[in-house]
Amino acid sequence: MLKQSSLAETIDLLSKLIVFNSYDFQAFLNKLIRLILKIIPVESCLIYFYDREKKELILIASKQPHQKLLGKIKLKWGEGITGWVAANKKTAVLTKQAYKDNRFKFFKELPEDRFEAFLSVPIIDREGVVGVINLQNKTPFQFTKDQVRGIEAVVKIIASAFEKIALERKVDHLKMKLEERKIIERAKGILMVEKNIDENKAFALLRTEAMQKRKTLKDIAEAVVLVYGITLPQSNQS
Incomplete structure (x- = not known):
């Protein structure tokens, strides 16, 4: 459970996300990462956007300073745990040895990213999957049911923002x-x-x-x- 102070900050972050300004999508993503890490305090948070035109999942935001890799790390539909989550529209929860899972995809660009715990949640709008949120920890982490439900609830709320950006990208x-x-x-x-x-x-x-x-x-x-x-x-x- 969140402490009272953390709960208040979480509610404040969530309220700011609801008032979404599509012209500042990166700021929105940064706030989303902060909110997610308030609910589940793990070491890494990655957000992927699903480009329906190219049928690719593209890394668009990260807690880690991987700015040069944003937009360059890409997964095909069904590839890796992230692609599996998108294709199956199901949350994947791995509390330890995630890197041994046969769905796990290792990126040579991220040699430090060998994680034990892995939580992957699909972002779904009215037309289907628009993205995936990944939470990772380098040591085993027991994701509770409440934590997983909390992330899934947030994802449902912010799905409309991803729908907007998907439409804007299509228009662009x-x-x-x-x-x-x-x-x-x-x-x-x-x-x-x-x-x-x-x-x-x-x-x-x-x-x-x-x-x-x-x-x-x-x-x-x-x-x-x-x-x-x-x-x-x-x-x-x-």
Whole structure:
């Protein structure tokens, strides 16, 4: 059970999480980690976001100072304990020797992360899993039923925030694709005028250049626009 002072702080943290500002998602995640560690005081807390477009679980927050690894540690659906929890929509509780579990995935980027105790809880919204929260301890830790239920209760409350960020990422992805398409279309139009070629040949030229220079189509298109775009009227470009 939480002490009176800890309970008051926990309630305060939870109330701040409920008033979620999607423009400061990282601050939200930091508060979430603080709240979780108030309920279960273990050594490590990791939060994964499930990217439905790429079908990957991506590390987006951590108690440990792994800033360089945020966004880089990724798990496929069903991979590791985290992926298993997401795929099965079930909490996994391992009180000792978690690293010996056949589902456990060891990351060479985190050589110090060899844990005994492991609690993994799925974050589920109306459309399914949107993330996973992992709690880890380097020595055996007896997670109580109340502690596990407490984390599961918090997860239900904050699932809507993850749903919002999932929708925002989807919108951002579509916007990025639209902007990419616009710049490629403009570059094609420029090449058609400058080199007197048709649209198919202009696109083939962009694609060949991208392959040879190991760049994206967007990078090559932006270079074309930068070099030629200023001298051509907008009406000549798609």
